[in-house]
Amino acid sequence: MTLNRLIRNVYYFLMSVLSLPLSGRVTPEQLYSYVQLFKSNWGALESHCGVIQLGLATAQTLHHPTLPRWDACLAFERLLLQALGDSDFAGVLRQLLSLMKPRAAKGEEGSSSVYSLGSRSGEEECGPDELLVLLVYLYSLVGEAQTADDEEEEEKVERELIGALTLVITRETELSPLLQKLTGCGSIEELTMERAHTAVEGVFDTLRELSHARDHLKQLKSVYTASDGVHQAMYRPFLRQVLEEIFHPDRPESPDIEHMSGSLTDMLKTGFSMFMKVSRPHPSDHALLFLFLVGGVTPSELRLIREVVSAHKPGTQVLVLSTRLLRPTDVPELLFTTQRLVPDIGV
Template identity: 55%
Template sequence: MVNMVELTALQNEEENQNVVAPGCLAQSNDTAAKALWEALLNTKHKEAVMEVRRHLVEAASRENLPIKMSMGRVTPGQLMSYIHLFKNNLKALMNHCGLLQLGLATVQTLKHPQTAKWDNFLAFERLLLQSIGESTMSVVLNQLLPIIKPLNQRTNDDYSPEELLILLIYIYSVTGEFTEDKDLAEAEEKVKKALAKVFCEESELSPLLQKVTGCDSSINLTFHKSKIAVDELFTSLRDIAGARNLMKQFKSVYVPGNHTHQASYKPLLKQVVEEIFNPERPDPVDIEHMSSGLTDLLKTGFSMFMKVSRPHPSDHPLLILFVVGGVTVSEAKMIKDLVLSLKPGTQVIVLSTRLLKPLNIPELLFATDRLHPDLGF
């Protein structure tokens, strides 16, 4: 919910701290606000906040408000200064109410403490990505070790146990198949012990940690129980690393760096979509066509004796992608952008068992009964 109290006459005093003037993101009757909302949903972070600034500047200019132009990086304070121009002008406030609500939503998001933390999280992911290509797996795990801190040593900027699990999933997934050696075994053991200690020293176990450890309270969680749970986690992490071993074309999601480009992560879903809409239409190696019906079966039979072209996924103007396990918002947007750039006019429907948030991933991997999975229906 957007808090509009900044545009009210309420003073920022102690008795008003819990007062919320509710705003809304959905502005169906405001054309400018609808256009801005579309931009916020469909553009990158930097472009989106610049678009918010542009809309606010244009609105203030139309109302002849005393706006001071400033270029460069968009900051929450800068946006707030533009929004405050409307505060004592009732007509301007009413004319641009929808836009101001989206502007305040942007400011509140940028100022939220979690925003800075997730920026740091992504920066650390990029650092790990560079290390994966330049170092062995043991070195990468040793880089992770200093940030695994028990509760009494953690600050608000440090990573929680759940966030550490996300990082471990990322490392093992991106690395893929790796060579076993003594250094790796030692590094893994150090990380295991550090994680087990972190789990034990939590004052209260989160729902995820309760499922992972099998204990409903931190009082009942001994180091021995915690270590057993962590050992099982690492067994699953090893399975994640080998999940693409049977693939030929999509075996790696890691793109090594060179003198001009840094190493990067290329999601499996992105590779699949790029292969489907490859203008050269090569025969997909890891995408199989399943024969169905008499005609297809006859074609399959004849293909044993003569060259018969198999159907290609891009033959039809409609492509249905079903992602088992879940899909993230960023993946859905990535598919949309890819299709627009590779084959405009093609309709792509993305279906999945659930819409994933970051913390859903360790829960699905480490705390779900695989014989009776919760598909989210």
């Protein structure tokens, strides 16, 4: 939907610049052809090079060979989001399990070839990399599902998922860079069932830890808005909630946003606050806000920051700092294949 809106906006802008009649349906081919018209007008090209680059990027994205797969992944992500409020976590996991179940593709009479929904043969089928992204998404929302009556059932489904994902990986014809790092194998010939199974078990150990990432929070623990019968269930990004809390006009004190005392006066105020009400500095007190995101930031999060600040406090400047610029595929790589810092606690 966002991509469709983007391409239409770029199209209408180009049409207004070129003074051409508008048509009802916008296609990548149309964008390509209209951008070519700027070749003979260097002044217009220089003035509008930004939107032209945006139009070309949009058209190239729509022609990308993996776009059908990402569309299918996004559609299933929406289905999982709606299912979270209607069933327990085991039931939601079973829906994801259906993507991993191998299926038989009948070929000529007397022969058949078996492949999984994760194989690279289907353009609209989720491969192992996409399945790992969906697992990360689902386990980050595990607290939003209905309470399970039987924990053994959830463990049983997890074991089935581990087996199914192991099978999907071993039936790949070529290992992606993520799978190479995950399994420690440079080629599919080196990969064994045991190595794949061990790697997938490690993935689920990390996913279980991920499901408790917000347990220590008091107010910003949930990133999910359940369906109310009129509106569909909605994912509320954690970053959006933090920014809305910071720029809320009532300036509430959030228990999850802590002011770190940096001077003796601040430390004394913190001590007195145990016995009396002391007003603490609020992040929105200043015209410049430094926002540092540890681990990385995605382009969509940068856009989200701009939208929230413009809507709540337009005069505020926000300087966003981060360790890296992330793509969606970077998330499973950082979670599952990166050696994270183990603090020395003297044990």
